[in-house]
Structures are given as C-alpha cells and as structure tokens.
Amino acid sequence: MVCSLFRLRRGVWQTSTIAALAFLVVGCSEGKVSQCNQLIGVANQAVTQVQSVTQSANPAPGAPGTSNANNANNIEAMTRIATAADQARTEMEGLQFSDERLTQFQSRFVAMYTEIGNATRALVSSAQASNSQGAQQAFDQLKTATEKEAPLVTEVNQYCANPQ
Template sequence: MSVWCKYLIIAPISLSIVLLVAGCSENKASQCQRLIQVVNEGNSLIDQKKGQQVITSMQLSKDLEAVTRSLKELNLADPKMKELQSRFVKVFENLSQAIAKAARALGAAKAAEASPAGREKLQKARTEIDTALTAAAKTAGKESDVLVNELNKYCSQPE
C-alpha cells in the first residue's frame, strides 16, 4: 500500500474521531439548551393541564414527577448549571406534591355526602386544596421565576 493510500484511509478516520470527541464534549450553550428544554416541558404541562378534575390533577402530578426525573438525569458538567438543575428539581418536586395533595382533597370533596358530616368533609377538603395550591403557587412559582431569570442570564453570557 502506498503512502498516499494510507493517508486516504487515515485522514477520514482521524477526522471522524476528532468530530466525535468534539461532539461529545458539551459546551455551556448545549447544557443550557437541554436544561431549558426540560424546564419548558414541565411549565407547558402545568399550563396545559391545570384544572379542577381529580384525574387530570393526579396525572399532572405524575407528569411533573417524570419531568423531575428527566431533570435529575441531565448529566450537566457546568457547576452553575448543576446548581440551577438541583433547584429546578426541588421546584418541580414541590409542585408535584402540592398538586397530588390537592387532587386527593378534591377526590374527597367529590365523594362527600349531602349531610352535615359530608359538608364538614367538603369544607376540610376545600381548605386543604386552597392551602396546598396557594403554598405551591407562592413558593414554587416565585422560585421558578427567579430560576428562569437566573438561567436566562447565565445562558446568555458568553463562554
């Protein structure tokens, strides 16, 4: 085999290896993009599925648990991105738990009988729903807004 033929074989293989290695080393922009994509999925679920139905609320809670798992599985190398990821995980965990609690209370309210005891159950369920969702909206909502701003600010900075 001539030297020229060896270069024809070695050059494409070397180029492939370089592109593979370069493609595998993730930069800040690609990590930002992956984190933003998962966060947007979670926020989209909340916007689409918020409602007063028990089944819908329970499903939303389960879907948010899946988003939380997806967030946890992002293998981010950037320390700031890891910190933001961890904080987003907490936000979605809290939202999921609050929505599940409200859904259970809504289920109890729907099952309440038309009696004094049933009315008492209904009032208790309403209080639980209001408490769970108000707390989630105040804490998780505010934290999410802060995190989105931090993420956007950090991701818009040059590397």
C-alpha cells in the same frame, strides 16, 4: 522513493487519525449552549404540559358554584398536573451536565417539580376529603413552589445567554 512515499502515507494516516479523534472528542462533548438547550427544553415541555391541562380545566376544586362533575374534572386536571411535574422531575434528573452551574439549576428545577407534585397531590387529597383547611395549606405550598419558577428561569436565561 518508496520509503519517502510510505512516510508520507503514514504521516497522512496519523494526521487523519488525530483529526478524526479530535472531531469525535469535540463532537461528543456537549458545549454550554447544547446543555442549556437541554435544560430549557425540559423546563419548556413541563410548562407546555401544565398549560395544556389548565386551559382545558374548569375552576379550582371546591370553588363556589361548581358542580360535582366540575369538581371531578378539576381533581382529574390537578392529578394530571402532578403527573406532569413528576415527569418533568424525572426528565430533569436524567440530564447530564459537565457545567457545574447548570447542574445547580438542574437541582433547583428537580426540587421545584418535586414540591409542585407533592403540593398538587395534597390539594387533590384535601379536595376529595372536603378538607378546606388542608386544601388551603396545599394551595399555599403549591403557590410557594410555583413562585420559584420565574426567578429560576430568569437566572437560567441570563446564564445561558452568555456563550462563555
């Protein structure tokens, strides 16, 4: 009787241990939904930061009819946008994905944020130097970089909407 009780307890302990380990493995590994939420969360945060800056900013640096004070405010706003792009890039780079497709999306976001930050800083430099040709080039680069966002977001949303 004592031996069978010991076997029963040992069996229960082994079953409990196996169940606990399985729970930890499943609980610690992140599924596709969780990883998608992380990626989307960083992207949404970047958009929110840029929108916050642009909503409080004045017309673009060097726009006709703007004063020097407005230009200084706009340069400050553009600098904050470059900083937000750098922060988004850093946060995006810090994410770890087991899903290869999400890693590809992550790389594209990192490249886009890098391009946005660089183009924005070039625009600021050109505006400060009153270099209209340089400002136009930087603006075109910024426009090209930001145009990548909508298709990328659409692809991420389509991929993440499929739970498998």
